[in-house]
Amino acid sequence: MILFVVILALLAAGVVAWASERLSKDAPRLVSIMAFGAGLVWSAALWLDGADANGLYAAMDWPWIARFGIHLALEMDGLSLLMVALTMFLGIVAVVSSWDEIEAAHGFFQFNILWVMAGVVGVFTAMDLLLFFFFWEVMLIPMYLLIAIWGHEEKAYASMKFFLFTQISGLLMLFAILALVYVHHGATGEITFSYKALLDAEIDPRIAIWLMLGFFVAFATKLPSVPVHTWLPDAHTQAPTAGSVILAGILLKTGAYGIIRFAVPLFPEASADFAIWAMLLGTVSILYGGAMAFSQSDFKRLVAYSSIAHMGFILLGVYAFNELGMQGAIVTMVAHGFSTAALFMMAGAIQQRLHTREMGQMGGLWKHAPRMGTMTLFFVIASVGMPGLGNFVGEFLALLGAFQENWVMAVVATAGIVVAAVYGLYLMQRSFQGTPNPDVASMRDFGLREMSVMAAMMAGLVWVGVYPQHVLELSNATIQTLGILP
């Protein structure tokens, strides 16, 4: 019940934010911040309160469309809680990161942010396949609008590409869901979309592999993995800063979440057969993303490609089919949420100040904005995989897990970390260090507002990096109940 209320509250906050535009231009974002702040406090309270005997923090199950056995079933276990808390936190970051960037239609902007996040919370908690698909699509339209309305010069192309990729792969998933339900109906005579009921479905292995691929393609597109990644550099680069933060921080994680929650547990045998290919895709993504990131001259595009590389570790970890790999994937999801959101926020702040994303027109920015420089350095180092920070824990565990399964790929993927160091330092070098660009006379440094958000993200990374036990405990509870490990 409470989960449904939270989703409705976010939707309602969106409407309130839109309406409050009449009061002042600050009102909508204050509404947003309060909504996400309340959500963050609520998830922290759930966490401190602890799970019930089944490992659940909250659950509900109402009938929705009786004709097809579709339920409004929402559940929150450790993984869901982790993701929902991250969503709420990055919601605040997104609002702050676009504080000065948005010049018009503040109300509608916040409306879209809140509605994306409502859809995301639904995705992370849905326990009915159709409901999951429903939320999967709910988050799509507001995200599309964020890019299409407030995006940069190529927004029409980028937003359309984003929508088409997600929607078409989503249709494949819908088809797979329906076929799965049909197969289950044929075996038991019961029409249901319930996740738990379908977990037990007996599927002919020849069909299972195709259905699994239907899910996998949708999630791999969202993640994204090579070769269905091409929407990402465009969408991230063209989106307004808040859009990039949400896309990289949260929406990519819905793909990873989908693989962990649905694609693998629903089709364990098919997934095991497919694991080697998924790991290969992960490895290719790591190397390809890294190489592409290195060859970019656009700050934001570089960070976008680095996301593809980081997401490769998730594929590698999950499909290693062991506890270490799975844990690594989940920690990477959280850590990447912090570090990439921070880097996108930085890219947005620079573009706001210099009106360019080209690193050729930067250089020596540290002189003007030492606080921004320090922050960039911190998050670049984090994303490179410095021990003691969250990304290291995640990627290390994922590689460790992958090594046990297939050492060749783990070794090749490790080279990706070296590549990451190269493009990360290159980014730092070209923008903040080196000869100061004479065209840049001055640049406003970060103020208190930006710094406090950055500090919170730093704290998050250090927390996950130094004491990953909290995250591991939460995710482990889920991994054990999914029952996918041998």
Add this chain to the structure above:
Amino acid sequence: MSAAEVWALAPYLALAGGIALLLLAVAALRSHRLAFWGAIATLAIPLAFVPTVLGGGTQIVDTVLEIDGYALFFFVLFSLAAIATAVLSARYLGSRATHRQEFYLLLTTATLGAAVTAGASHFATFLMGLEVLSISLYAMIAYPEEGHPPLEAAAKYLVLSGAASSTMLFGMALIYAASGSLAFEAAGDIAAGEHNVLVLGQAMLLVGVFFKLSLVPFHMWTPDVYQGAPAPVTGFVATVSKGAVFAVLLRYAIDADLLSSPAVGIVVAVIAVLSMVVGNILALLQTNLKRLLAYSSIAHLGYLMIALVVAGTAAGQALGVESGLFYVAGYFLMTLAAFGVITVLSNETEDADQISGYDGLLWRRPVVAAVLAAAALALAGIPLTVGFFAKFYLVAAGVGNAAWGLVWALIVGSAIGIYYYLRIVFAMTKRPDDDRPEGGRRVPWEGFVTVALLGLLIILLGLHPSPFIEFVRELGGP
């Protein structure tokens, strides 16, 4: 004819009686207000009889009309669509015609024709209802006095629709020759000896029906007629006239066991797939919103054929009919909303049918733009709108009966469709680059209320379709 049969006819009689009164009233007193409210009353009063007639169960009136839940469902749907069309047309036609009174007469007659068609269980009522509908439509399309396009559209529709009707009539004659009866059911239990004549007759009948439904390759007239016809009338043609033909086709298919012949099944499936693919691909190229919606309607009728194919099998009959009814209702809402928005944005002389004219609409008229966005997303089948569950129902029916090819075509068609529906949404979200003059007149309030209601229903049925699904299930099939 028993008293129960006469009572079952009450909604139809009330509608026909209302039309007669309206005719007299218009002849005696040329008042737009009287004609308008007369038409609304004529369309609304018969609805009051529907619940009791529905409670009385199925009545077959003299073998020609089968008044059951199915027929009454369409009766209500057509009446409501006609009321929306009347409300939208009132001001739209004000600047385009000196006298608007006869328009309401035509509109009510067309509704009666459509309602009779949906209840037909006999070729006599089938043809009569369809012709009453079509002949009223010719005049409705050509109603505006100024300008060339409506006349051209009406002439085109008249010639081609007439040709289709005669093909259909020939088909009926052949079926009669084979079965010896004009009742739909007679063709179902035909002896194998006269098989060829029957198949030929059914093929000719289907050609006519497919023409009226504008399925590929009988779709050529659709874009021109949609574009030339006045916007509210286009909405009416796209919904009521197609809904009526679909209703009677589905009933005929079930009564006459049409799809038991494998050849017919293959033809219907091929035409459905062609319509989905060709309709969606040609819609990609349009810059005129009315033409775009014309091609999109071709694709949608193609999707709807899944319901027909599933309903034609013994196992899937109930599910097929259900999904068909749900889809038709959803399609009515989305299409009427889209044409409603075009109508309320049109100025005194020209229709607002260029997509470029919708640039930045969201910032000028947020509610109207939101309705059009909801309609476009519903047509694309995006969740939160009725269009999603409508498509979901069809896919579920198709998957349940292992009609994999059709389901795949629907998915591919929807994937192509997203692009052009999103173009409409994208155009509306464009920020105005300069202070352009506030184009167009004020949106009339009654049109505004109508489209807002339609938009609300699109969302409402997209969030909580369960009550409506249960309602449709209880109606039962033809």
